[in-house]
Amino acid sequence: MTASTRVAPTEITGAYGTVLKFAARKMMGEVPDSMGVMWNHPAVLKDAFTELERRVMEYAEAASQTPPAVTDDLSAALVAGSFAQSVAPNQSTTTTGSSPTTHAS
16 A cells, blocks of 8 residues: 555565465555554554543454453453443542442542
């Protein structure tokens, strides 16, 4: 694919690069330039997502498999992560009955 990118793509090399190019050709018919951009800055992509976003992507991948491969542990980790991020840092949580309540500190 040819497109102009702000960051110039670099040549994809090495054993992992060979596997990456093979998979791209198999899935898309060609290796997109964006993969060369990613190859140029792998550290940026590694730190691009929060822990919660990684859990959401893991859940989505498991849910989209045939048959779905979502486990109770995966669901619990996602719920726990989303609840933890919804509580402000200066608030504590307590559980009363079955629903959590938040209290300002």
